[in-house]
Amino acid sequence: MRKLLLIILLISPVLILFSQESNKGLVLEIPLIKTELNQKKYSGLSKIDEINSVKYSTGINVGYSWRIPLPLNIKFEIRPGVFLSDLDLFGVNLGIYLRGNIIHPVFANLGIKTHYNFGFEDSHISWGQKSQSGFYFNPVLSLGMPITNKFSIMIGYSYYLEKNWRESWSSDYLTPNYFETTEKLKWYLFLGIEINNLL
Numbered sequence: 001m002r003k004l005l006l007i008i009l010l011i012s013p014v015l016i017l018f019s020q021e022s023n024k025g026l027v028l029e030i031p032l033i034k035t036e037l038n039q040k041k042y043s044g045l046s047k048i049d050e051i052n053s054v055k056y057s058t059g060i061n062v063g064y065s066w067r068i069p070l071p072l073n074i075k076f077e078i079r080p081g082v083f084l085s086d087l088d089l090f091g092v093n094l095g096i097y098l099r100g101n102i103i104h105p106v107f108a109n110l111g112i113k114t115h116y117n118f119g120f121e122d123s124h125i126s127w128g129q130k131s132q133s134g135f136y137f138n139p140v141l142s143l144g145m146p147i148t149n150k151f152s153i154m155i156g157y158s159y160y161l162e163k164n165w166r167e168s169w170s171s172d173y174l175t176p177n178y179f180e181t182t183e184k185l186k187w188y189l190f191l192g193i194e195i196n197n198l199l
């Protein structure tokens with residue numbers, strides 16, 4: 001996490017000081033995150049069942065965008081932010097993108113987002129759960145369209161390169177059965193709004 005904060009602290013002032021034509025804005029994104037679960041049921045030392053299923057999570061990503069004009073009507077964008085969700089997904093982000101118009105007025109963003117997950121662990125006498133802290137890297141593709149001079153809407157897709165995320169276990173005192181569950185982050189779709197030209 002110190003490395004990510006150091007990157008943000010070093011790059012942000014450079015962008016502000018040396019980019020007189022830069023555009024700034026607040027970006028709010030609401031993702032729908034797909035996770036895959038694998039649950040194994042044991043009786044004693046023997047596995048007696050295994051179930052695979054899909055879950056979805058959500059939250060809100062709040063980012064601040066600096067966009068620097070480049071040649072060929074392309075902009076370089078850096079976007080630090082924070083992801084607010086349940087404690088297992090809570091963390092900070094740093095996105096780096098290239099933005100360009102594809103068909104006026106529609107624009108596209110292509111880049112990579114680095115999410116640092118703080119991680120969370122909780123347990124009781126009969127169960128436990130732990131989400132992994134660390135960096136998750138996500139290629140991102142999004143399309144957007146200005147609604148007014150200040151507001152744009154966006155839709156996008158991202159795929160997790162690092163997948164392992166959460167593990168849990170539980171036991172049943174009345175039987176010799178216990179369960180182990182692993183969850184993997186797969187991808188997310190998001191809707192977003194961009195509020196431009198903020199100080």
